[in-house]
Amino acid sequence: MNILITGGAGYIGSHVVRLLSFDKSVKVTVIDNLCGGDFDSVSVLREFFSENSFTFIKLDLSEFSKVQELFEAHTFDAVIHFAAHLQVGESVQKPIKYYMNNTINTTHLIAMCEKYGINKFVFSSTAAVYGEPTQMPITESTPTNPINPYGMSKLMSEHVLEDTAKANEDFKYVILRYFNVAGASTDNSLGECHIPETHLIPLIVHAAIGKRDKIMMFGDDYPTLDGSCMRDYVHVEDLASAHIKALEYLANGNESDIFNCGYGHGYSVKEVIDTIKKVSEVDFKVEVAPRREGDPAELVADSTKIKAKMGWTPKYDDLELICTSALTWEKTR
Ligand code: UDP
Numbered sequence: 001m002n003i004l005i006t007g008g009a010g011y012i013g014s015h016v017v018r019l020l021s022f023d024k025s026v027k028v029t030v031i032d033n034l035c036g037g038d039f040d041s042v043s044v045l046r047e048f049f050s051e052n053s054f055t056f057i058k059l060d061l062s063e064f065s066k067v068q069e070l071f072e073a074h075t076f077d078a079v080i081h082f083a084a085h086l087q088v089g090e091s092v093q094k095p096i097k098y099y100m101n102n103t104i105n106t107t108h109l110i111a112m113c114e115k116y117g118i119n120k121f122v123f124s125s126t127a128a129v130y131g132e133p134t135q136m137p138i139t140e141s142t143p144t145n146p147i148n149p150y151g152m153s154k155l156m157s158e159h160v161l162e163d164t165a166k167a168n169e170d171f172k173y174v175i176l177r178y179f180n181v182a183g184a185s186t187d188n189s190l191g192e193c194h195i196p197e198t199h200l201i202p203l204i205v206h207a208a209i210g211k212r213d214k215i216m217m218f219g220d221d222y223p224t225l226d227g228s229c230m231r232d233y234v235h236v237e238d239l240a241s242a243h244i245k246a247l248e249y250l251a252n253g254n255e256s257d258i259f260n261c262g263y264g265h266g267y268s269v270k271e272v273i274d275t276i277k278k279v280s281e282v283d284f285k286v287e288v289a290p291r292r293e294g295d296p297a298e299l300v301a302d303s304t305k306i307k308a309k310m311g312w313t314p315k316y317d318d319l320e321l322i323c324t325s326a327l328t329w330e331k332t333r
Contacts, residue, residue, distance in 0.1 A: 002027045002075060003247070004118075006061060006109065007082030009034060011192045012124065012181055014041040015240035016080060018190060021048035028053065029074060031067075032083065033060040037193035039333065044189050061105035071116045078120035078250065079113055080243055081106060084154070087198050088128065088294045091150035102153035107160050114168060120250040121161065121173040122243055127232075127262070127299045129155040129177060137232075137302035140177070140258050148294030158258070165256045172256045174246040179232035179262030179301045181239050183322040184329030191329030192236070201233070201323065204273055205330045208280035215284065217269050219291035222298075230266035230298040235316035235325070245310040259310065262301025263317045272319070279324045 003020065007013040008030030020026050028049070030042070042056045059066055061083055084102045085091070091098040106123075113121055128151030129144045146152040161173045182201040184191030192202045207215040220227040242261050267275075273286055306312045316322065 001025060001077045001251075003029070004074070004076040004079045005030050005082065006079070007032055007084065009041045009045075009056070010036050010082055011194065012178070012236060012239060013080075013082040014045060014190050015185055015236045016082075016243045017045050018048055018185060019237075019240045019244055021045070021054070024053075026053065029055045029057065029076070031057045031059040031061075031070065034058055037195050039191070039193040041190060061109060062101070064108055067108065067112060071112045071118075076118050078122065078247055079109070079118055080122040080247075081109060082124045084124065086150065088148050088150050089198065089292050091148050091153070092294045095149035098149045098153040099156070102150070103156045103160075106157040110160055110164055114164060114171065119170045119172055120247070121171070122246045122250070123157065123161060123173060123175045125154045125158055125175045125177045125258075126151060127177055127179045127260070127301065129158065130299070132296040136298055137264055137300045138260060139302040140260055140305055147296060150294070162256075172250050172254075174250060174256070175258040176242055176246060177258065177260050178239060179234055179260070179299060181236050182233045183235045183237070183316070183325040185237055186316075186325070188325070188329055188332060191333060192326065193333075200231075200269060200272060201276070201326050202330065204276045205280075205323075205326050207284040208276055208282045208327060209331060213285060214287050215273060216287050216289040217273070218289050218295060220288045222291075224268055224297055226268050226270045228269035229295055230268050230300065232262035232264065232266050232300045233272070233319060233322055234262050235314070235322050238314035238316050241314075242306060242310070242312050245306075245312050249310050254309075257309070259306040260301040260303050261306060261312075262303055263314060264301055264303055266298060266300040267319055272323070275319050276323045276327065279320055280327055
């Protein structure tokens with residue numbers, strides 16, 4: 001099986017590529033513009049593969065003619081599409097940046113799949129498509145109503161996939177709506193690194209190891225138990241395994257579908273801070289800051305469907321383990 005992975009050098013993408021390396025029948029081509037971080041995941045990933053089974057091409061999805069040349073030159077069996085901008089706050093300030101990359105470049109990628117007859121597409125989507133849901137936990141039939149351009153840009157791409165599949169019965173997709181992915185790989189080879197870093201767990205880890213002097217808690221007046229936002233934090237390796245399941249699901253001839261991916265319980269920002277204080281044994285400074293624009297109070301997944309239909313069996317549903325893995329990776333990378 002020959003798989004194209006966009007954004008395969010990024011945080012979640014690299015973990016999926018690593019898992020795919022354990023299947024010796026798989027060949028992987030990663031395209032990535034390397035804009036997301038300063039960690040050289042490509043060199044790490046190369047070590048997992050034999051020489052002919054891993055190809056890396058530095059490429060931005062907005063370079064339409066180069067993307068087309070890639071499809072012209074290779075025959076892919078499936079595409080896993082990660083490459084995207086991902087900061088909720090930035091998307092509110094720079095919506096066009098998000099619609100251009102997350103929606104328009106994705107639409108072009110889907111068009112290439114149609115043109116070159118690639119019929120299996122796994123798409124990285126997000127719980128942000130649900131906006132501020134009234135029902136918790138969130139099922140796949142909870143109404144979508146994004147409250148920020150990031151969520152909307154992903155939802156629009158979901159619609160492009162759905163309409164493409166309606167018009168072309170051979171084209172099948174799996175949309176994975178991620179909740180809050182966190183942690184590092186269990187072998188400590190890969191972890192989270194974004195530039196700039198905006199995600200909660202790596203930022204708290206930075207405070208614990210002295211890379212920053214404090215952590216800002218965005219809002220303590222939300223309608224939650226302790227006033228801080230609640231999120232469903234999923235270990236990155238469990239999320240990566242959902243992509244392997246999605247490929248199997250499509251290879252087995254199943255119908256296109258949408259799946260939530262989370263553990264089904266939330267932790268507050270305060271609880272995450274306390275957990276990292278505990279595992280790091282460092283009492284770093286915490287400051288309450290105003291709410292961050294575009295942040296819903298609570299996002300928790302109902303993942304019954306992915307477990308039932310794909311047999312997804314998460315192994316690392318443990319906040320201390322997630323935080324410890326993030327801390328260990330940051331200390332040793
Ligand atoms: N958050 C925070 N301080 C930070 C970064 C994030 O309080 O420095 C909060 C943020 O407001 C949200 C939660 O942590 O409620 C998770 O945010 P993150 O950016 O990690 O993921 P998101 O939920 O936006 O995908």
